[in-house]
Amino acid sequence: EAGVAQSPRYKIIEKRQSVAFWCNPISGHATLYWYQQILGQGPKLLIQFQNNGVVDDSQLPKDRFSAERLKGVDSTLKIQPAKLEDSAVYLCASSLDTGSLYGYTFGSGTRLTVV
Amino acid sequence: AQSVAQPEDQVNVAEGNPLTVKCTYSVSGNPYLFWYVQYPNRGLQFLLKYITGDNLVKGSYGFEAEFNKSQTSFHLKKPSALVSDSALYFCAVREGTGFQKLVFGTGTRLLVSP
Structure with missing residues (x-):
C-alpha cells in the first residue's frame, strides 16, 4: 500500500509569513494526526481528526495554527503568522481508527525553518 | 496523563555487541x-508494540522489547547491533479512552560504531 504522503519536504520562510503543509493519508484510514517535532524533542500531537471532524486540538496554538481535513481524506495544516519557535518538523500520521492497535503510519515530514 | 521517559539522550555501542535502549512508563x-525508529530525514517507522500477553515482544529488524510491570519499564533490545541501526529511537504510550493518541518520549540517539 502507498504510504502517507506529505509536501513540501522542506520550507524556509521569514517570521510573520504564512505557510501551509499538505498530507494525504493511507487510503481507508479514518484517523489523521499532525505532530510537531522540535529538534531534540519527541513528537508532540497538535491535532487529531476522526474522518473530517476534530477530536483533539488541545495543544494546537489556535491563534496562529489551523488545520482542516476536507471530505475526511487529505489534510492541510497552516501557520499564520509564523514565529521563530515554529521551526520544526511537521509529521502527519494516519491509522485505521483512533483505537488502532497497530500503531500509526507516519509520513516523511515537512521540515520548516523560520528565519 | 500517560507518559514515557527515556533517560538516555544517546547510547553508544560497538557493532556486534548487544544493545539496550531504555524506556520507563507512567x-x-x-x-x-x-x-x-527515525532515520535522518525520514518519518517514524513502527518497530514493535506491547498490548498484552508475553513480556518479550519481537519486532522488526531483529529488535525486541521486554515489558516489566514491576519496574514499569519497556526497554528495547537487540542481541547484535549493526552500524545501520544507528538512528533515533522513540518510546511511546497510547493515551485516552475514547479518542486515543500516542504520547512520545524525548528520544534516544543510538550510535553503532564499526
Whole structure:
C-alpha cells in the first residue's frame, strides 16, 4: 500500500509569513494526526481528526495554527503568522481508527525553518 | 496523563555487541507501549508494540522489547547491533479512552560504531 504522503519536504520562510503543509493519508484510514517535532524533542500531537471532524486540538496554538481535513481524506495544516519557535518538523500520521492497535503510519515530514 | 521517559539522550555501542535502549512508563490502567525508529530525514517507522500477553515482544529488524510491570519499564533490545541501526529511537504510550493518541518520549540517539 502507498504510504502517507506529505509536501513540501522542506520550507524556509521569514517570521510573520504564512505557510501551509499538505498530507494525504493511507487510503481507508479514518484517523489523521499532525505532530510537531522540535529538534531534540519527541513528537508532540497538535491535532487529531476522526474522518473530517476534530477530536483533539488541545495543544494546537489556535491563534496562529489551523488545520482542516476536507471530505475526511487529505489534510492541510497552516501557520499564520509564523514565529521563530515554529521551526520544526511537521509529521502527519494516519491509522485505521483512533483505537488502532497497530500503531500509526507516519509520513516523511515537512521540515520548516523560520528565519 | 500517560507518559514515557527515556533517560538516555544517546547510547553508544560497538557493532556486534548487544544493545539496550531504555524506556520507563507512567500509566493508569493497562499500558499500550510502542517503539518507533527515525532515520535522518525520514518519518517514524513502527518497530514493535506491547498490548498484552508475553513480556518479550519481537519486532522488526531483529529488535525486541521486554515489558516489566514491576519496574514499569519497556526497554528495547537487540542481541547484535549493526552500524545501520544507528538512528533515533522513540518510546511511546497510547493515551485516552475514547479518542486515543500516542504520547512520545524525548528520544534516544543510538550510535553503532564499526
